[in-house]
Amino acid sequence: MSKYQTQQTKKLKTHPYEQFKGIDTTRALISLESGEGQLLTELNNAYPDAQGQIVRDSCAKPRASSNRVIRHIRHLNNDEVFWIEEYGNALRFQTDTNSLDEDIYPINATVSSVIFNQKLHIFSKGLPTYSYDGVRWERNQSSDLNVIRPGFAASVQRRLFVAGGTSQPTRIWVSRVDNEEIWPDDEEPDSTNVLRAAYFDVGNLLGTADKVTGLGAFEQNKLAVFTSDKTFIYNIDPSIDLWKLDDRSNVNVGCVSHNTICQASSDLIFCSRTGVYAIRRSTENGIMISQVPMSDRIQSLYRSLLRSVPNPSEINAVWDSDYFRYHIYFPQTGNISKRLSLSFSVEGEPQWSTGDFLGTRCADFLAGNLVVGTSGGTFTVQQPEVTSGVVPECSFTTPILWQGSLSSPKQAHSLILQASGSGRVLVEAFDEQDRPLKTLAFDIEDTQGDEHIPSRSLHRQYEQQLPIRYIGLQLRFTITSRVGGLLRIVGFAITTES
Structure with missing residues (x-):
């Protein structure tokens, strides 16, 4: 390995590839070459950042000694x-400082949870609801909620909304304002208090035998009621007299799992049977609310992952607001x-990547802290610059790079790699028939530190000879370093002999 130097004795042509845009499965790998704005066929345990650099996922630090399978996780x-x-x-309940040694x-x-009234509330369809205030576990004392036994909940405008019970699959029950122990049948029958508990039903709005599959808080005062095929938006106020169906919303797609619903800045992102969508207010008039498809580039990959899950309601997601990333497990x-x-x-x-690091099954984010539950305990995901902890092995694969003609042979001269940070990058080259041609190893040593970003693309480079002949070329990059830290692949280039 040596720093890039130009001492050309032959006439060379450079083919740069940069500004990576993540995975694309909409076209065959023979038709994805673009150079700038390059799409990838695989990108695992790494992601394209806003500037189009490939960034290795962060290290993870174990939180607890437990090595059991984690099914649900939430910040208290x-x-x-x-x-x-x-x-x-x-299934048992645990925290960092407390455990409930009972089979709950x-x-x-399938478990979900929500924070309401400074307590954690835990739900599972057809099973009792529990709460935790940081000191003790307690079963909900409402006789009405014990009959409903909902599967999930959302908190909007000082009320708790629940649905997904064993009966009445299109009904949404609502707690009294600021009181999760009072539900509709707990109220006096003749009560006219506008803060009372209540319920409403979306069955007659559906016109089908569909049912409620999720609830989500949208903006500051809206409740999104998801079914399998449709979503209704309600304007919510502490006063029951001011509730109203938002007739300016038009969301004709449903949700496959309540635990995938996440507030992402001003959007509400969720997973449906056909892809990932965001509920968003129109930027043109600021009035209409509709769905925006986010996963058009990875439809076949998404459907494959959806089919791989025995129970779709177990799919869950988290929004990392520090790095603007939505992770689906x-x-x-x-x-x-x-x-x-x-x-x-x-x-x-939207730019997409995949991951299998630690076998992560669930996650939660709060105040800059991303915690994950895996098949072997709980972990805290470190900041990108942190070098300690368990280090992911990341890789990405290009489509077939034709560099002009789809039939003429090319003679490569060298591979130029631009990267920042520290670590080893293994590059494997294959021809258009997937035959291995050459393997190179680059030791990236950035003396300017992880925070340094090159001022222009393909400026600070590493170069190695690549004496191979091919018609089409496919490259697989693997970062194999056992030491973590921020490592970014800014771009690469192939020089060919004219």
Whole structure:
């Protein structure tokens, strides 16, 4: 390995590839070459940042000694995390400082949670609801809620909304303002208090046998009611007399799992049967609310991951507001889990990557802290610059690069790599028939530190000879370093002999 130097004795042509845009599965790998704004066929445990650089995922630090399978995780505050872990044939509740050594839910239960009234509330369809105030676990005392036994909830305008119970699948029950222990049948029958508990039903709005599959808070005063095929937006106020269906919303897509619904800046992102969507207010008039497709480039990959999950309601997601990333986790059989991640370019264009680091099954984000539940305990995801912890191995694969003619042979001279940070990058070259041609190893040593960003593309470079002949070329990059830290692939180039 040596720094790039120009001492040409032959006439060379440079083919640069940069401004990476993540995975694209809409076209065959023979038709994705673009040079600038280059798409990829694979991108695992890394992601394209807003500037189009490939960034390795961060290290992770174990939080607890437990190595059990984690099914659900939630921040109680900045310092303490709650999680549900598999224990034999049941699920148990744990936190960093407290544990409930009882079998609470059966092993096949789908669990969700929400923070309301400074307590964590835990739900599972057809099972009792529990709460935790940081000191003790308590079963909800409402006789009405014990009959409803909802599967999920959302908090909007000082009320708790629940749905997904064992009966009345299109009904949404609403707590009294600021009181999660009072539900509709707990109220006096003749009460006219506008702050009272209540319920409403979307069955007659559907016109089908569909049912409610999720609830989400949208903007400051709106509740999104998801079914399998449609979503309704309600304007909510503490006063029951001011509730109203938003007739300016038009969301004709539903949600496959309540636990995928995340507030992402001013959007509400969720997973449907056909892809990932965002509910967004129109930028043209600021009035209309509609769905925006986010996963058009990875439809076949998304459908494949969706089919791999035995119970779609187990799919869950988290929004990392520090790095503008939406992570979706697809728990599969045998403690295997895959991740699909959305990030955004400078133009706000969706960019996708995958991950299998630690077999992560669930996650939660609060105040800059991303915690994950895996098949082997809980972890805190470190900041990108931190070098300690468990280090992911990341890789990405280009489509076939033709560099002009789709039939004429080319003679490569060298491979130029631009990267910042520190680590080893392994580059494997294959021809258009997937035959291995050459393997190169680059030791990246950035003396200016991880915070340095090159001022222009393909400026600080590493170069190695690449004496291979091909018609089409495919490259696979793997970052194999066991030391973490911020490592970015800015771009690469192939020089060919004219």
